[in-house]
Amino acid sequence: MNFIRQFLAILRVNLSGAGQRKGSVLTIIIGVACAVGVLVSMLAMGTGARRQAMGNVRDDRVTLTSVGAREFQSSIPRDEAVVARDLPGIKKGTDGEPIAVFESLVPIEAGRRVTGTRIFFPLVGTTANFTQHQPEIHFTGGRVFQRGLHEMIANNACARQFTGFGIGDRRSIRGIDWTIVGSFDEGQSQQCKVYTDVETLLSAFNRNTYNVVSVMLQSPADYDAFRIALQANPTLHLEARREREGVEEGFKGLQGILDFASYFVGTIMAIGATLGAVNSLYAIVDSRRRELGTLRAIGFGSGAIVVSILCESLLFALPGALLGAALAWVFFNGLSASPFGYNFQLAVTPSLGVIGVVWALVMGLVGGLLPALRAARLPVATAIRAA
Numbered sequence: 001m002n003f004i005r006q007f008l009a010i011l012r013v014n015l016s017g018a019g020q021r022k023g024s025v026l027t028i029i030i031g032v033a034c035a036v037g038v039l040v041s042m043l044a045m046g047t048g049a050r051r052q053a054m055g056n057v058r059d060d061r062v063t064l065t066s067v068g069a070r071e072f073q074s075s076i077p078r079d080e081a082v083v084a085r086d087l088p089g090i091k092k093g094t095d096g097e098p099i100a101v102f103e104s105l106v107p108i109e110a111g112r113r114v115t116g117t118r119i120f121f122p123l124v125g126t127t128a129n130f131t132q133h134q135p136e137i138h139f140t141g142g143r144v145f146q147r148g149l150h151e152m153i154a155n156n157a158c159a160r161q162f163t164g165f166g167i168g169d170r171r172s173i174r175g176i177d178w179t180i181v182g183s184f185d186e187g188q189s190q191q192c193k194v195y196t197d198v199e200t201l202l203s204a205f206n207r208n209t210y211n212v213v214s215v216m217l218q219s220p221a222d223y224d225a226f227r228i229a230l231q232a233n234p235t236l237h238l239e240a241r242r243e244r245e246g247v248e249e250g251f252k253g254l255q256g257i258l259d260f261a262s263y264f265v266g267t268i269m270a271i272g273a274t275l276g277a278v279n280s281l282y283a284i285v286d287s288r289r290r291e292l293g294t295l296r297a298i299g300f301g302s303g304a305i306v307v308s309i310l311c312e313s314l315l316f317a318l319p320g321a322l323l324g325a326a327l328a329w330v331f332f333n334g335l336s337a338s339p340f341g342y343n344f345q346l347a348v349t350p351s352l353g354v355i356g357v358v359w360a361l362v363m364g365l366v367g368g369l370l371p372a373l374r375a376a377r378l379p380v381a382t383a384i385r386a387a
Contacts, residue, residue: 028276029319031273035270036321036323039263040325040353041328041346047348052344059243060216061243064230066237074211079235081210085100085215087229089223090218098215100129100215101214101215103198104212105123106205111162112161122194125195127198136186137184140183140185141167142167145196151181153180153182154194165180167180191342223240277364333346
C-alpha cells in the first residue's frame with residue numbers, strides 16, 4: 001500500500017478518536033499554550049524595549065564622540081567641537097547656523113513615586129538650538145531654560161515616574177538648587193529626559209570639555225561625505241556614528257539580558273510542556289495498542305505509523321501555540337515595564353507569534369518522537385492480544 005495513503009489513513013483514524021481522549025489532548029494543548037504564552041510575553045519585553053529605544057531615531061542625525069569612547073567617557077575639547085560644527089553636509093537652522101549641539105552628560109538620581117527606589121539617569125547639558133536638532137520635542141508647559149541660570153526642563157515621563165520634576169520644583173545638585181521651568185513630550189519616549197544649559201552644567205561640575213557633539217545632516221545620503229571630511233581633518237580626534245548605530249550599540253547589553261531571560265524561562269517551560277506531551281502521547285499509544293497491532297497485521301508499515309503520530313503531535317501543539325500567543329497579546333501587549341530602571345511597553349508582534357508557533361512545533365516534534373517510535377516497535381502479536 002502506498003506510504004502516503006497509509007499515513008493519511010492512520011492520521012485520519014488518530015484524529016477521529018481525539019474526542020475520546022480529551023484529557024490527554026487538553027494536557028498537550030494547555031501545556032504548549034502555557035510555554036508559548038510565557039515565551040512570547042517575555043520576548044515582548046525585548047521587542048518593546050527596542051521599539052522604545054529606536055522610536056525617535058532619525059537617519060539624518062549623527063553623533064560625534066572621542067575615538068574609541070562611549071558617550072559618558074567621551075571628552076571633546078571646545079576647539080574641536082567648534083571645528084566639527086563647520087564640517088560639510090550639516091543642515092542649517094532657521095538662524096542660518098549649522099544644526100549642531102554640544103552636550104555634556106552628568107548622572108543624577110531620583111526616587112520613584114510609588115516605590116521610592118532611587119534610579120540614576122543622565123542630566124543632559126545642551127546648547128540653545130537643541131530643539132532644532134530634536135524637532136520631536138513639544139513643550140506642554142512652562143518655558144525653555146535660560147543660559148547661565150540653574151534651570152532645567154524635564155519631559156512628562158519624569159513627572160509621572162519620579163518625584164520632584166513638576167514645573168517649579170527645585171532639585172539640589174552640587175549644593176545648588178536647580179529649578180524645573182518647563183515640561184515637554186519627546187515623541188513616544190517613556191524615558192525620563194532632563195535638559196539644562198550646557199555651559200552652566202560645565203561650570204557647576206568644573207569641566208571644560210563636552211561629551212558629545214550631535215549634528216543633523218542635510219540628508220541621510222550626506223553621511224559618507226561628512227565622515228570622510230571628519231577623518232580627513234587632522235585637528236579632529238573624533239569618530240562619527242549614525243544615531244541609529246549609537247542607540248543600537250548602547251541597547252545591545254539590555255537586549256542581551258532580556259533575550260537570555262526570555263529563552264531561559266521559556267526553555268524551562270518548554271521542557272515541562274514537552275514532558276507532559278510525551279506522557280500524554282504514551283497514554284494515547286497504549287490505549288490504541290490493539291488498533292496499531294491490527295494495522296501492522298494487515299500491511300501498514302511502521303514508517304507510516306511513526307510519521308502519523310508525529311503529525312498528530314504537531315497538530316495538537318499548533319492550537320496550543322495559537323492560544324498561547326493570543327493570550328500573550330491580550331494580557332501583555334502594551335503593558336508597562338521598567339526592568340533595571342528602563343521604562344517601556346511590552347510589544348507582542350506577529351514575528352513573536354511566529355517564534356511561538358515554531359517553538360511549539362519543536363515541542364510537538366520532540367514530544368511525539370519517543371511515543372511514535374514505541375508505537376512502531378510494538379510486536380504485532382503482543383499488540384493484538386492487548387486488552
